[in-house]
Amino acid sequence: MAKLFINKDIAADADKMKYWLTGEDSMSFTDIQYFLDWMPSDDNRVDIEIHSCGGDCTEGYAIYDALRASGKEISCRVVGKCASMATVILLAAPLERRTAYEHAELLIHEPYIPSLKGDVTLERIQEIASGLTVEKEKMLTLYVERTGKSREEIEVQMKTESWFSPEKAIELGFISSIVPAISAKANEPIINQNPKGMAKENEVTVKQSLIDRLLAKCGYAKIEDVPAIVGKVITTSTGDELNVERDEGEIQVGDSASPDGEFVLEDGRTVVVTDGVITEIRKPASDDDVLALREEISRLASENEELKKNAKSEDDMRILATVKKAGGEPWLNKVASSHYSPAGRNTQPVVKKPENKEQPVSLVQKKLEEAREKNKKRYQKK
Numbered sequence: 001m002a003k004l005f006i007n008k009d010i011a012a013d014a015d016k017m018k019y020w021l022t023g024e025d026s027m028s029f030t031d032i033q034y035f036l037d038w039m040p041s042d043d044n045r046v047d048i049e050i051h052s053c054g055g056d057c058t059e060g061y062a063i064y065d066a067l068r069a070s071g072k073e074i075s076c077r078v079v080g081k082c083a084s085m086a087t088v089i090l091l092a093a094p095l096e097r098r099t100a101y102e103h104a105e106l107l108i109h110e111p112y113i114p115s116l117k118g119d120v121t122l123e124r125i126q127e128i129a130s131g132l133t134v135e136k137e138k139m140l141t142l143y144v145e146r147t148g149k150s151r152e153e154i155e156v157q158m159k160t161e162s163w164f165s166p167e168k169a170i171e172l173g174f175i176s177s178i179v180p181a182i183s184a185k186a187n188e189p190i191i192n193q194n195p196k197g198m199a200k201e202n203e204v205t206v207k208q209s210l211i212d213r214l215l216a217k218c219g220y221a222k223i224e225d226v227p228a229i230v231g232k233v234i235t236t237s238t239g240d241e242l243n244v245e246r247d248e249g250e251i252q253v254g255d256s257a258s259p260d261g262e263f264v265l266e267d268g269r270t271v272v273v274t275d276g277v278i279t280e281i282r283k284p285a286s287d288d289d290v291l292a293l294r295e296e297i298s299r300l301a302s303e304n305e306e307l308k309k310n311a312k313s314e315d316d317m318r319i320l321a322t323v324k325k326a327g328g329e330p331w332l333n334k335v336a337s338s339h340y341s342p343a344g345r346n347t348q349p350v351v352k353k354p355e356n357k358e359q360p361v362s363l364v365q366k367k368l369e370e371a372r373e374k375n376k377k378r379y380q381k382k
Contacts, residue, residue, distance in 0.1 A: 001045040004035055010055030010063070010085050026055065029062040036070055045073045048093070054084025057111070057135065061085075064142075067092040075099075077179065078166070083107035088139070090174060091146035098175045100166040106174060108143070108154070109161040111135040147173030236263045242271065244278070253278050 011019060011026035019026040046067070054060065067074050067089070076093040078100035087108055090098060111132050143154045149172055157164070157172060166178045234242040234251070242263050245256040251271070255278045263271045268284025
């Protein structure tokens with residue numbers, strides 16, 4: 001038998017932070033899912049104790065549906081207050097397994113909106129009224145179905161919006177009996193009088209806080225049970241450091257490690273770290289593998305040198321492109337076989353004329369020149 005304590009307000013996960021900021025806590029549909037998942041598969045009974053003033057309608061209906069759909073034998077007991085949506089959760093159990101302590105109190109009421117935000121228009125008021133009417137009808141239908149009472153009886157109690165006793169709860173069909181004090185009934189079974197010596201083997205409870213829930217999911221009862229994480233620093237073959245979160249034993253795939261990358265250890269193994277986790281550990285290569293690897297490296301180096309020798313320069317590539325554009329190899333052959341002959345050269349020496357410089361004139365030359373001029377004039381026709 002697993003015991004579930006619903007002793008907080010019902011709230012969605014998104015609203016839990018508001019409760020935490022005020023120093024309070026809340027319970028959501030997700031908490032109930034966790035509870036049902038944690039139960040042993042062969043445990044078919046859930047014993048619920050309720051001490052809650054209700055809360056979020058959507059979460060309340062979700063919890064009600066989840067409990068009824070679980071296929072478990074549900075029992076509910078009111079141990080303090082049970083109001084609003086907590087009464088809906090109470091009705092997840094069949095009537096014969098719904099009980100309350102003698103000083104418990106219950107309350108049901110019509111749906112309402114605590115406060116209106118923003119502009120209040122007639123259209124918005126009508127929309128809100130329509131939504132509240134649908135919600136009231138939904139709640140009334142559930143109450144009538146699960147209590148077996150008439151719609152009128154339930155509606156009258158909802159309108160009073162006042163707390164009522166376990167006796168009244170029996171009258172309205174919310175519970176079937178009142179649990180008396182242990183000291184008042186000798187035949188009542190004593191439950192958990194000695195918590196240390198008589199704890200029920202399969203009892204499960206919903207943790208009260210987020211840290212408790214996380215601890216339970218990891219298999220720890222309290223924070224002191226969590227083993228300290230010891231980091232192992234491994235020096236790689238290149239002198240780098242690889243940090244692995246492991247206190248003893250050989251490192252394994254799945255260990256948290258940093259930084260990311262591939263690291264060759266001193267023993268030849270290669271460790272691959274991705275996103276802070278070791279994803280692969282490769283064994284060191286054998287001597288044959290190393291020899292084959294070296295031969296392959298040598299072969300590739302030779303091919304690289306050969307490629308460098310046969311590589312063409314940028315000028316070569318530019319010339320080849322020009323030849324290709326002009327017509328390629330046919331054009332190149334045509335140019336190479338042309339009969340063009342250059343013009344013949346002049347074999348006669350060229351005598352350079354002296355520069356025309358004024359020479360001094362002698363007296364005899366001057367007389368001869370004058371005589372020539374006279375003779376010219378003599379023979380000229382008149």
